[in-house]
Structure formats: C-alpha cells, structure tokens
Amino acid sequence: MKLVLRNITKRFGSLVANDSISLEVSPGEVHCLLGENGAGKSTLMNVLYGLYQADEGEIVLDGEVQHFLGPGDAMAAGIGMVHQHFMLIPVFTVAENVMLGNESTGFAGTLDLDAARGRVREISERFGFHVDPDALVEELPVGVQQRVEIIKALSRDAQVLVFDEPTAVLTPQETDELMEIMRQLKEAGKAIVFITHKLREVREVADRITVIRLGKVVGEAEPTASNAELASLMVGRPVELVVHKDEPRLGDDALVVKDLHVRDALGHVHLDGISFTIRAGEVLCVAGVQGNGQTELTEAILGLQEHVEGSVTLDGRQLVGRSVRQVLDAGVGFIPEDRQADGLVGGFSIAENLMLNRSFRSPFVRGGSLRVDALEEFAERKLEEYDVRAPDIHTRASKLSGGNQQKVVVARELSRDLRLLVAAQPTRGVDVGSIEFIHKQVIATRDSGIPVLVVSTELDEVVALADRIMVLYRGQVVGIVPGATPRETLGLMMTGERPKDVVA
Amino acid sequence: MSTTGLSPAPVPTAGPTIDTVPVVSRKTPIIFGVLTLALVLILLLEGQSGETTFRLAARTDFATLPELTVPSMGGAWALAVACALLTAESVRRYAGRRRTAAWVLVAFAVAWMAGFLTWAAAGETVPVVGLLAGSIALAVPLVFGALGGVLGERAGVVNIAIDGQLLLGAFAAALVGSLTGSPWAGLVAAMVAGALVAVVLGLFAITYFVDQVIVGVVLNVLVIGLTSFLFSQVLAPNAASLNTPPRFPRIPIPVLGDIPLVGPVFFRQTAVVYLLYIAVALVSYALYRTRWGLRVRAVGEHPKAADTVGIKVNRTRYRTILLAGAIAGMGGAFYTLVSVPQFNREMTGGAGYIALAAVIFGKWDPIRATMAALLFGFASNLQGVLAVLGSPVPSQFMLMLPYVITIFAVAGLVGRSRPPAADGVPYQKE
Ligand SMILES: Nc1ncnc2c1ncn2[C@@H]1O[C@H](COP(=O)(O)OP(=O)(O)OP(=O)(O)O)[C@@H](O)[C@H]1O
Ligand SMILES: [Mg+2]
Numbered sequence: 017m018k019l020v021l022r023n024i025t026k027r028f029g030s031l032v033a034n035d036s037i038s039l040e041v042s043p044g045e046v047h048c049l050l051g052e053n054g055a056g057k058s059t060l061m062n063v064l065y066g067l068y069q070a071d072e073g074e075i076v077l078d079g080e081v082q083h084f085l086g087p088g089d090a091m092a093a094g095i096g097m098v099h100q101h102f103m104l105i106p107v108f109t110v111a112e113n114v115m116l117g118n119e120s121t122g123f124a125g126t127l128d129l130d131a132a133r134g135r136v137r138e139i140s141e142r143f144g145f146h147v148d149p150d151a152l153v154e155e156l157p158v159g160v161q162q163r164v165e166i167i168k169a170l171s172r173d174a175q176v177l178v179f180d181e182p183t184a185v186l187t188p189q190e191t192d193e194l195m196e197i198m199r200q201l202k203e204a205g206k207a208i209v210f211i212t213h214k215l216r217e218v219r220e221v222a223d224r225i226t227v228i229r230l231g232k233v234v235g236e237a238e239p240t241a242s243n244a245e246l247a248s249l250m251v252g253r254p255v256e257l258v259v260h261k262d263e264p265r266l267g268d269d270a271l272v273v274k275d276l277h278v279r280d281a282l283g284h285v286h287l288d289g290i291s292f293t294i295r296a297g298e299v300l301c302v303a304g305v306q307g308n309g310q311t312e313l314t315e316a317i318l319g320l321q322e323h324v325e326g327s328v329t330l331d332g333r334q335l336v337g338r339s340v341r342q343v344l345d346a347g348v349g350f351i352p353e354d355r356q357a358d359g360l361v362g363g364f365s366i367a368e369n370l371m372l373n374r375s376f377r378s379p380f381v382r383g384g385s386l387r388v389d390a391l392e393e394f395a396e397r398k399l400e401e402y403d404v405r406a407p408d409i410h411t412r413a414s415k416l417s418g419g420n421q422q423k424v425v426v427a428r429e430l431s432r433d434l435r436l437l438v439a440a441q442p443t444r445g446v447d448v449g450s451i452e453f454i455h456k457q458v459i460a461t462r463d464s465g466i467p468v469l470v471v472s473t474e475l476d477e478v479v480a481l482a483d484r485i486m487v488l489y490r491g492q493v494v495g496i497v498p499g500a501t502p503r504e505t506l507g508l509m510m511t512g513e514r515p516k517d518v519v520a
Numbered sequence: 521m522s523t524t525g526l527s528p529a530p531v532p533t534a535g536p537t538i539d540t541v542p543v544v545s546r547k548t549p550i551i552f553g554v555l556t557l558a559l560v561l562i563l564l565l566e567g568q569s570g571e572t573t574f575r576l577a578a579r580t581d582f583a584t585l586p587e588l589t590v591p592s593m594g595g596a597w598a599l600a601v602a603c604a605l606l607t608a609e610s611v612r613r614y615a616g617r618r619r620t621a622a623w624v625l626v627a628f629a630v631a632w633m634a635g636f637l638t639w640a641a642a643g644e645t646v647p648v649v650g651l652l653a654g655s656i657a658l659a660v661p662l663v664f665g666a667l668g669g670v671l672g673e674r675a676g677v678v679n680i681a682i683d684g685q686l687l688l689g690a691f692a693a694a695l696v697g698s699l700t701g702s703p704w705a706g707l708v709a710a711m712v713a714g715a716l717v718a719v720v721l722g723l724f725a726i727t728y729f730v731d732q733v734i735v736g737v738v739l740n741v742l743v744i745g746l747t748s749f750l751f752s753q754v755l756a757p758n759a760a761s762l763n764t765p766p767r768f769p770r771i772p773i774p775v776l777g778d779i780p781l782v783g784p785v786f787f788r789q790t791a792v793v794y795l796l797y798i799a800v801a802l803v804s805y806a807l808y809r810t811r812w813g814l815r816v817r818a819v820g821e822h823p824k825a826a827d828t829v830g831i832k833v834n835r836t837r838y839r840t841i842l843l844a845g846a847i848a849g850m851g852g853a854f855y856t857l858v859s860v861p862q863f864n865r866e867m868t869g870g871a872g873y874i875a876l877a878a879v880i881f882g883k884w885d886p887i888r889a890t891m892a893a894l895l896f897g898f899a900s901n902l903q904g905v906l907a908v909l910g911s912p913v914p915s916q917f918m919l920m921l922p923y924v925i926t927i928f929a930v931a932g933l934v935g936r937s938r939p940p941a942a943d944g945v946p947y948q949k950e
Binding site for chain 1: 821
C-alpha cells in the first residue's frame with residue numbers, strides 16, 4: 017500500500033509541531049525520518065495513526081484520502097505502529113495483547129484464544145520471532161516485547177508499519193535482530209517508516225531518508241550520505257560526531273569501590289564482589305549488555321539500593337550506608353538511566369525540575385521558602401545554555417520531547433559543585449546534536465578534575481568518552497581495559513570471556 | 521562506525537540471576553501459630569464443663585444426619601492439637617521453601633473454628649445449618665456489592681459509592697415493590713437505582729476527571745441524606761401504602777435442596793440468592809473469557825494501549841460501571857425484599873464499605889471477592905449465634921469477631937495483591 021502524507025500541519029497552541037510536512041512511502045521501502053529532538057517526528061506519526069487530528073493536510077492511502085477519527089480507523093485502513101513507549105498491557109499474555117481490539121470470538125462473545133495463539137505462532141514462525149503466545153508480557157525482555165508489538169500490527173494485516181525510535185531501548189544484539197526483521201518485512205512488501213537517532217542504523221536499512229527540523233521538511237538524503245552529512249542536515253550546522261578530548265590529567269584515586277555486593281529483596285545477586293578505582297579527572301565507562309549489574313552499580317553508589325555490602329569511598333569518605341541526601345551532599349551528581357521514572361517530575365515545570373537536587377537550601381531556598389526570582393533567572397540561563405527547546409521555563413517536563421527532557425536532567429546535575437559524576441545512559445533517545453553537546457559537558461567535567469563514571473550500552477559512546485573501560489558480566493568485572501581497546505575485544509568481553517592479554 | 525559482527529552471545533536479558541532463593545511468605549505459618557496459641561490460651565485460662573452438641577440436620581428427604589455430641593474440653597483440646605499439627609506442617613513446608621498447600625489452610629480453618637465453637641458453646645447445641653444459612657443471608661448484599669466493586673475497579677473506576685448504591689437500591693425496591701405489589705418490579709427498580717448512582721459517579725469521575733474517591737464519598741453522604749429525608753417525609757407517614765413491599769418467597773430447589781447440610785444452606789433460598797449465584801458465575805466467566813471482559817480489563821490496566829487498538833476507553837468504562845451499579849442495586853433489594861419487608865434509615869449499616877474491603881481482600885477477582893464477603897457474613901452470623909447461646913466471651917469482644925476473623929484470614933491467606941494499574945485514574949486524551 018502506498019502512503020502519501022500531504023502538507024500535514026499540526027499545532028499545539030502557538031507551537032507548530034508539524035509545518036506542512038509531505039512524505040511518501042511505497043511498498044517494499046524503508047523510509048527513515050531523521051530530525052532533532054522535538055522536530056515533530058512522533059507528532060507526525062501520531063497524526064498518521066489517528067491519535068492526533070491534523071489541523072491541515074491529508075493522509076492518502078493508495079490514492080484514497082483518509083479521515084481517521086481514532087487509531088481504530090487507522091488500523092482498519094492498514095496502518096500499524098510500534099510506539100516509542102510500548103502500548104502493551106503488562107499483565108496480559110502475548111496472545112491476549114495481540115487479539116485485543118480485534119478479537120475473534122465464539123458463542124456469546126467468548127474469546128477464541130486458540131485462534132489468537134495460532135495467529136501469534138503463524139506470524140512468529142513466518143518471521144522467525146520465537147515468541148511464546150502464553151507468556152506474560154511483563155515477564156518478557158524489552159526486545160521480545162517489541163516483537164509482540166510488531167506481531168500485533170501484522171496480525172491486523174498492516175501494510176504500512178511505523179517504528180518510532182524502536183532501538184532506543186534495545187541492546188546492540190536486539191537492534192541487529194530488529195534490522196533483520198525490518199528487512200524481512202520490506203521484502204514482504206510492507207511500507208515502513210523508521211524513526212531513529214542512530215545514524216548507523218539509518219544507513220543499514222534505509223531506502224530513502226527525509227530530514228525534519230523545527231517541524232519542517234528540510235530535505236531528502238541518500239542512504240549513501242556520510243554520517244557527518246546527515247548530522248549537519250539534521251542540526252543545521254556541522255556536528256562533531258566524536259568529541260575531541262585531550263589526554264586526561266589524572267589526579268589521586270577519588271572513587272574507590274572495594275568488593276561491592278548488591279542483592280535485591282528476593283535474594284538475587286546483582287553485583288558479586290566488584291572492585292575498581294576512578295582517579296580524579298578520569299572517565300571510566302562501564303560497558304556490557306544491559307542487565308549485568310550496571311543499574312545496580314549506579315544505584316548502590318547513590319544509596320538507592322538496600323542490600324549493599326562492601327565499600328565505596330569518595331575522596332576517602334565512605335558512601336555505603338549513607339542516605340541518598342548525604343550522598344548528594346557529598347557532591348555526587350547522578351544522571352539516571354530512565355529520565356521519566358527517576359530523573360524528572362513530569363507534572364513539575366522545567367524550573368522546578370532544575371532545583372530538585374537542591375530543594376532544601378541556598379541558592380533556591382531561604383528560610384524555608386522558595387526564592388522564585390533566583391530560580392527563574394537560573395532556569396532561563398540553563399535553558400539557553402543547554403539549548404532546551406521549550407516554550408518557556410514554566411512548561412511541564414512531561415510535555416517536552418525525550419531529548420529535551422534529557423537535557424534538563426543533565427543541566428540540573430552538572431550545575432552544582434560536583435566531586436563525582438555518575439551518568440547512566442546519558443544520551444539515550446537524544447539526537448546527534450545533543451549527543452555532541454552532552455559529551456562535551458561530560459568531558460569538560462572530567463577536565464575540571466572530577467572523576468566520572470559513565471554507564472552505556474552504546475559501544476560508540478563508550479569508545480568516545482572512556483579513558484578506561486570496565487566490562488561487567490553477570491555482576492562481575494570481566495576486565496578493565498584502556499579506552500583505545502579494539503571493539504572486537506570489548507564485544508568478546510561482553511560475553512563474559514576474558515582475552516589473554518587482559519587482567520581483571 | 522559499526523558494531524555489527526561483535527554482537528555478544530545470547531545473555532538472558534531479563535536480569536542476571538546468579539543464585540536464586542525462592543521467596544515463600546512466612547505469614548501463613550506465623551498466623552497459624554498465633555491462632556493456635558490463642559486457642560490453647562483460651563482453653564487453659566477459661567475451662568468449661570459439659571458437652572457440646574452440633575446439630576447438622578435440617579428436614580431433609582434423603583437422610584437425616586445424626587447430632588454430634590462431644591465433651592467440650594476434650595473435643596476442644598483434640599482440635600487444638602490438630603491445629604498445632606497443621607501449624608507444624610506449615611512450618612515444615614516453609615522450611616523446605618514450599619508454600620502452604622490449600623488443603624492445609626482449609627483443614628486449619630475448619631479445625632480452629634470447630635475447636636473454638638466446641639469450647640464457646642459448652643453445654644449448648646450449635647445449630648450448624650442455621651449458622652451457615654444465616655451467614656449466606658448476611659453475605660448476600662455484600663457479595664452483590666463486591667461484584668459491582670470488582671467490575672468497576674477492573675475497568676479503572678474506583679467505586680466508594682457501593683454503600684450508596686445498596687442503600688438507594690433498598691429504598692427504590694421498597695417503594696416500587698409497595699406500589700406495584702410485585703417483588704420483581706422492586707428488584708428492577710433497585711437495579712435502576714444502583715445504575716443511577718453509577719451515572720452520577722461516571723459523570724464526575726470519567727467525564728470531568730474529579731477524584732473518584734471524593735465523588736464516591738460524597739455520593740454516599742448524598743444518598744443517606746436523600747433516603748433519610750424521603751423516609752421521614754414520605755415513607756414513614758404512608759407506611760401502609762409505600763413501605764410494605766412484598767417479599768420474595770423461598771423456593772427450595774428440588775433434589776439439590778434435599779442434600780443434607782448443603783441443601784438447606786444453599787438451595788432453599790429466594791430468587792434473589794439464585795440470581796446471585798448466576799451473577800457470580802457470569803461475571804467471573806465474562807471477565808476472563810469474553811471479548812467484553814478482555815476489553816474491560818485492558819481499559820483498567822492501560823487505557824492508552826486500549827485506545828491505540830481502537831477501544832473506546834470512556835464508553836467502556838461507563839458501560840461497565842452502569843452494569844456494576846445495577847448489580848450492587850440488586851444487593852440493596854435484598855434488604856427490603858427478603859430480609860425485612862420495609863425500608864429503614866441507613867439500613868445498610870455501612871455494608872458497602874465491607875463490600876469494598878472484600879474487593880481488595882479478594883484481589884479484584886470476582887470469585888475471591890465473593891469468598892471474602894461470605895467469610896465476613898459467616899463471622900457476623902457467628903457473633904450473633906454465640907451471643908444467643910450465651911458464650912463465655914464478653915459481648916463487646918464478640919462484636920469485634922467479624923473484623924478480627926476477616927483480618928486474620930486475609931493477612932494469612934491473601935498474598936501480595938496488585939490493583940489494576942489504572943485503577944482510579946481518569947483517562948484523558950491529549
Ligand atoms: N501533547 C503535546 N502538547 C504540547 N506540545 C507538544 C505535545 N506533544 C508534543 N509537543 C511538542 O511538539 C514538538 C514535537 O514533539 P515530538 O514529540 O513530535 O518530537 P520528536 O521529533 O518525536 O522528538 P524526539 O526525537 O525527542 O522523540 C515538541 O516541541 C514538543 O514539545
Ligand atoms: Mg519522538
């Protein structure tokens with residue numbers, strides 16, 4: 017089915033999120049949408065899927081103009097969407113999720129679960145998905161949940177498939193599998209719209225590329241275009257894809273972790289006796305497939321984990337056993353991996369979010385009451401400095417696009433006197449321009465003599481930032497290697513193997 | 521830059537588990553222990569003499585069960601020992617990291633209750649059939665209310681107004697029943713009344729996003745005020761014509777009603793009670809096995825996801841709470857068309873709140889919520905029966921009994937409960 021979007025305009029109040037955007041996608045084609053955070057990509061797709069009504073413009077499928085009043089209409093017309101935040105019901109099984117809204121029923125509305133299971137198996141076999149129809153969705157890893165979303169769309173016979181940043185939450189391995197799936201779908205004659213911030217993915221699968229900036233189409237690019245070309249088209253200026261950094265000027269041992277053990281309430285061991293040191297002015301990156309103890313490591317340092325044994329000292333002061341507040345007061349800055357859950361209060365304004373870690377004393381609080389002037393002045397400055405795209409500082413954090421939310425978190429954490437920065441997935445879901453910016457901030461933090469711990473599943477990011485790299489596997493340190501270690505070696509270490517020349 | 525070619529070997533992404541210790545709740549053995557100890561203490565401190573008789577028979581055609589007579593202290597001690605053994609079994613399972621089996625739970629509950637009754641009714645006769653049948657009678661409105669509550673909350677609407685629905689249902693049933701002389705018309709009126717309360721709840725909670733708990737509480741107060749006013753101004757002065765509803769007759773079911781013990785308890789009831797059985801079965805079947813149920817649950821768990829597959833969230837919620845209101849209204853009819861053939865001010869006595877508790881104790885499941893409501897009915901009736909028998913327990917303590925039993929049962933039996941994820945959260949499109 018051929019999809020044509022013609023002059024779509026969508027406004028939110030005074031903000032024009034989509035400004036007369038036109039787009040064509042043919043069957044058997046992957047069309048990539050590129051653009052900065054807040055450029056209006058998700059908005060355009062939500063219009064296509066019937067979640068928003070366009071203010072102007074039309075959606076044309078195979079020459080027929082469509083009028084979608086809701087997602088139900090869009091689905092019936094053959095449009096399927098894999099949302100940025102999955103639209104699955106965690107306590108339902110895969111089969112139930114797939115059949116919801118499109119149930120085959122027997123006598124008196126009785127669910128025909130067998131038919132749904134059969135459908136899941138059939139699609140799953142056709143594309144090699146390996147999904148158990150009776151598994152509970154909440155117990156599945158994200159990569160598999162995403163496949164359930166794809167099955168959901170395919171089971172309704174979708175001819176146009178929209179993937180909105182599907183790889184932001186995937187491990188490198190799951191990403192490769194998704195690329196393969198998209199190629200198969202393409203061969204099966206589906207028209208595919210693919211949104212991502214990762215240029216290597218674009219070049220791997222895209223047939224056509226459209227770049228959007230500030231709600232407008234700024235041009236098309238060939239899949240053969242270089243990363244630098246694509247990046248500058250997106251951002252509207254040349255972008256440094258790998259941030260320049262000088263040799264580190266190392267100081268004393270600053271963060272010393274010794275024999276750290278972390279368990280959860282159920283007794284599962286997440287960290288099994290790890291030890292490492294970060295010197296002042298050094299970036300240590302933690303690499304490894306998600307779920308090997310990285311989250312628990314950052315949370316243990318912050319004091320968010322309950323069952324912690326061992327020692328973590330910062331400039332000689334013990335952090336284990338302290339409250340989060342005491343750890344923050346000791347000068348630890350923390351960029352959490354899930355900004356929406358742990359980094360921001362969605363219902364608060366940007367300004368209020370910017371003072372969350374200093375909510376009890378100067379400069380923003382005096383005598384128990386807020387100093388609104390100081391806060392607003394500060395927020396205006398940070399908005400400018402970090403290039404946060406928002407109408408004003410009173411905008412609610414939940415209304416910001418993902419990348420802009422991330423910038424608010426980074427701005428807050430870096431605008432304090434720090435003695436340690438802990439950054440977990442600092443650029444997840446962030447566009448190339450902002451990645452450049454955040455990376456520069458991290459390096460500047462290092463150069464001011466502060467130890468930095470970065471956790472990232474993006475190998476590109478690890479290689480770009482690290483002075484040394486630590487690989488975790490099943491809660492243990494596989495090895496700590498220099499920043500210039502070849503990717504092949506790192507990849508091997510991430511599977512738990514220690515190359516001969518590496519010492520733990 | 522590319523990282524292909526070095527994708528790591530498959531690692532279980534669901535989280536690393538290096539060694540795993542299954543968690544088994546130690547609540548059950550602890551509660552068993554406490555209860556057994558309490559029983560032993562009662563027996564030690566407050567000895568009784570004489571014999572206890574359990575009358576198991578009602579008039580039945582098949583066979584008449586004999587009366588069971590045991591020496592009070594001997595019997596009670598024997599049952600206390602049985603409780604201790606079951607506790608030991610539960611501890612043994614806990615030590616072996618296994619859950620306490622259902623049969624152990626049931627056996628413990630029966631043994632403990634029998635032991636307590638043997639002691640409390642020393643020198644008397646316990647009418648077992650009457651005790652159980654009375655429990656059902658007390659539980660019927662609770663079960664109706666709990667069913668309505670489960671339905672609403674499964675769809676994401678917290679309904680504090682169950683009590684209001686029961687009360688308005690009772691009122692409407694009395695009024696319309698008296699006017700028409702037909703209990704069936706009264707029942708229908710009660711359902712309409714319950715649904716009416718639901719409409720108001722929906723209007724504020726679904727359409728205008730008002731906090732659902734507050735709307736519910738306000739509705740309860742409103743219904744109390746309204747019915748009390750109408751009662752004193754309209755019903756009481758014209759009691760003969762407006763407040764003398766006909767009663768549903770008891771209809772024993774042939775064969776089933778003649779089974780010893782079970783028959784007289786469950787199958788010599790009124791049509792309302794039979795409707796209750798049907799309602800429980802239908803609701804639990806429909807909720808888990810039909811398209812309608814799947815959509816209701818989807819809307820209560822993740823309304824946005826339901827919306828993206830084309831389900832009309834708020835319409836589904838409205839329909840569900842209307843049905844739930846009608847069911848709760850039937851519970852109200854039971855007061856005036858079965859229990860006492862007249863309406864009285866605040867005659868539900870807060871039963872709606874107990875029904876609400878049953879919803880939560882029953883983990884938002886129709887069958888479990890029914891069980892919880894039945895348990896409460898049993899405990900209330902036990903208190904009444906023991907008061908008549910003249911038990912050695914001070915009456916103030918006896919009044920606590922229903923609540924204490926419910927709390928112990930729930931604390932011991934119900935594991936972690938998780939409400940529907942979007943329970944109480946209005947759905948607002950952007
Ligand atoms: N419901 C809404 N109300 C008001 N403004 C909105 C709403 N949704 C999006 N916006 C604004 O519209 C613009 C486009 O947002 P959109 O989510 O489409 O960006 P995006 O291109 O998907 O960005 P990202 O790559 O970060 O996901 C942003 O400035 C955002 O703040
Ligand atoms: Mg987006």
